[in-house]
Amino acid sequence: MTASVExxxxxxxxxxxxxxxxxGPGAPVHWGMLLTLGDGATLTLDAVRERVAQxxxxxxxxxxxxxxxxxxxxxxxxxxQVDVPAHVTEVHVDGDLHEQVAALLSEPLPQPRxxxxxxxxxxxxxxxxxLKVHHSLSDGIAGAAFSxxxxxxxxxxxxSFDRFAxxxxxxxxxxDDEVLANARAAFEKQWMDGEDGRAWPTxxxxxxxxxxxxxxxxxxxxxxxxxxxxSVHEFLVAAIGRVVSIAPxxxxxxxxxxxxxxxxxxxxxxxxxxxxxxxxxxxNLPGDEPDLDAQIAxxxxxxxxxxxxxxxxxxxxxxxxxPIEWSDMRTIVAESxxxxxxxLHIGINPGFTRVRSMLGRDIVESTAMSPLxxxxxxxxxxxxxxxxxLGIVADxxxxxxxxxxxxxxxxxxxxxx
Numbered sequence: 001m002t003a004s005v006e007x008x009x010x011x012x013x014x015x016x017x018x019x020x021x022x023x024g025p026g027a028p029v030h031w032g033m034l035l036t037l038g039d040g041a042t043l044t045l046d047a048v049r050e051r052v053a054q055x056x057x058x059x060x061x062x063x064x065x066x067x068x069x070x071x072x073x074x075x076x077x078x079x080x081q082v083d084v085p086a087h088v089t090e091v092h093v094d095g096d097l098h099e100q101v102a103a104l105l106s107e108p109l110p111q112p113r114x115x116x117x118x119x120x121x122x123x124x125x126x127x128x129x130x131l132k133v134h135h136s137l138s139d140g141i142a143g144a145a146f147s148x149x150x151x152x153x154x155x156x157x158x159x160s161f162d163r164f165a166x167x168x169x170x171x172x173x174x175x176d177d178e179v180l181a182n183a184r185a186a187f188e189k190q191w192m193d194g195e196d197g198r199a200w201p202t203x204x205x206x207x208x209x210x211x212x213x214x215x216x217x218x219x220x221x222x223x224x225x226x227x228x229x230x231s232v233h234e235f236l237v238a239a240i241g242r243v244v245s246i247a248p249x250x251x252x253x254x255x256x257x258x259x260x261x262x263x264x265x266x267x268x269x270x271x272x273x274x275x276x277x278x279x280x281x282x283x284n285l286p287g288d289e290p291d292l293d294a295q296i297a298x299x300x301x302x303x304x305x306x307x308x309x310x311x312x313x314x315x316x317x318x319x320x321x322x323p324i325e326w327s328d329m330r331t332i333v334a335e336s337x338x339x340x341x342x343x344l345h346i347g348i349n350p351g352f353t354r355v356r357s358m359l360g361r362d363i364v365e366s367t368a369m370s371p372l373x374x375x376x377x378x379x380x381x382x383x384x385x386x387x388x389x390l391g392i393v394a395d396x397x398x399x400x401x402x403x404x405x406x407x408x409x410x411x412x413x414x415x416x417x
Contacts, residue, residue, distance in 0.1 A: 008168030008274070010064050010076050012136065014317030015170060015276040019135035020069035021333035022373050026207030028108040030115075031140055031380075032369040034101060034213070034391065035129040038362035043127055045090040047359055048120050048150070055149045056082040058158070059165040061274060062149065064137060067112035073326040077112040086113065090120040097123060098403075101130060102209045105369060105393065109134050116146060129358070138164075139278040140349055140368055140380075141271055151355035160355075169275035170268055172316045180313055186305070187282060187314030191340065194284035197257030200343035201249055201398040203376040210396040212403035213367045214410055218388045224417045230296045232383065233348045234303060236390075238295035239413050240346055240379055241285040245295075247409040248287065249377075249402045256287035262342040262375060263303075265312040271350075279312030283346070292417060337374040344377040345370055351384025367391040377402070 023029040037043070056062050062082060067075040093100045100121060109115055115134035121127065129150065133143050145165035148158050175183075218232075225235035241259070248255045261283040268277035283302045289295055305311065315336070324332070347370060356363050368380040369391035376398040380391045390410070392403040 009060055009166065010078055011169055012074070012076055013169050013171050013275065014319075014321065015172065015278070016136045017069075017074070017329070018317060018333060019276070019373075020066065020074055021330045022337070023108075023134075023136075024070060026205045027372070028106070028207070029136070029371045029373060030105075030109055030132045030134045031143065031371055032101070032105050032391070033131040033133075033143070033146075034365075034367040034369065035131070035358070035363050036365040036367070037127045037129070037358070038364040040361045042122070043120060043359055043361060045088070045120055048090075048118070048129075049084050049088045051359055052082075052088050052118065052149050053084045056084060056087075058148055059145060061138070061145055061165045062116070063114050065112040065114045066134070066136060069111075069136070070330070071327065075112070079114055082114055087116065088118045088120070090122060093121055093123045097121070097128070098211045098213070101369075102211045102393075102396075104130055105132070105209045105211065106207060118149065127361070135276070135371060138274070139266075139276040140347075140370075141266060141268075141277065142170075142274050144351075145274075147355060150358040152357045152359065153355045157355055163272045165274060167272055167274045170273040170277040172267060172279075172313075172318050174319050175310075175313055175316075179310055180318070183310045183313040186309035187311055190282045190284065190305070190311065194258055194260040194282065197287070198260060198343065199250075199254045199256040200259060200287070201376055201395075202341070203372055203374060203395050204397040206395060206397035208396050209372070210394045210399070210401075210403050211369060212392040212407045214390040214392070214407045215365055215367070216388050216414060218383055218386050221388055221414075224414065228293060228296055228417065230300065232388070234296055234299045235417075236348055236381055236388075237283070237285070237299040237303070237346055238292060239410060239417070241287075241295040241299065242290060242292050242413050243406060243409045244344075245286065245288050246290050246413075247405060249399045256343070259285040259287040260341070260343045261285055262340075262345045262373075263306065264345075264347045265306065267312055267316060279316045280340075281306045281311035281314075282340070282342075292413070340374065342375040344379070345373075345375050346379050346381075348381040348383070351382050356385070365389055369393050379406075
């Protein structure tokens, strides 16, 4: 069941394999995108399936799946066509939206079918679409290609997604030896600097997820950030630091004075790739600093360090690495994550799509949600046009009820600012 693809699109590389090494029972490694639809005629499942059927042949990327990839090396499987009914389903929600979203994010994507799924979520007063894509297939930036499955627009409009679907899979290449050595040394120092004073609840093997979402005007966030002499990126990281400082997840235990954060950075400055160009860098935030301006100063210093020292290169899968058996590499990845032992994840990402409607319904908000890879709490920001959203994902066995509480306090923090 194979077919030809554009050169490179189905040729997974080391960065893509990392997410297969990280996947496992109770730890599904797919990201999610929740689209909130504006007012209009109720969409039917048949209408959504019809649109996807029209678009599923546009890119071979949509037909790529994986067989294996846990205990043994993966086989990349390219289907002759997409089984649309299997990949596009519907759920009806009468209660809490995020309970349903969390349940859907907890379900792994089946192999070896193409590694994505769409769910039309119909509630009494609103409709949503949840897209799930396995991280080995695409990072969030290249994931913009999946907008072409649903977006309204002409062929010229949809062509804006081509760079995320037909480019070769990203490769790190072979960095300069001195640059790489400096990045690794800076990473180790950052790791050591973040060791003391940690008390954040750790990820469990429950496999369950709990979600929440925050949304604000991008213009308002820029105005507030400027008032504090900060960029939006610096301000949001600092606001998160203030929230976890004044509302820690555990009220009856020790409060962390330091929070170790994994911060994704892209190694593709042109934002033109298929697959994964995301690298992990470390950022240390105060866990007991209620002053927002102090948090901003710390966030700025940490973000400057990450940029100046090319910290993302430290753990990047370079092209000239010696070949290692699949099972051994899986062990290395697991031990690396265990040693790093991050507390939470913060990603603040730009949005790339100019198409803002599907099947005649406006897409009023797009909220990204990241997998939990070693950390128990994730905040993923998406700055897209006039709205900025934060998708919150947590392990409820470690942080029961915390996502909703986090959003409530974040709303207060930004309102006070």
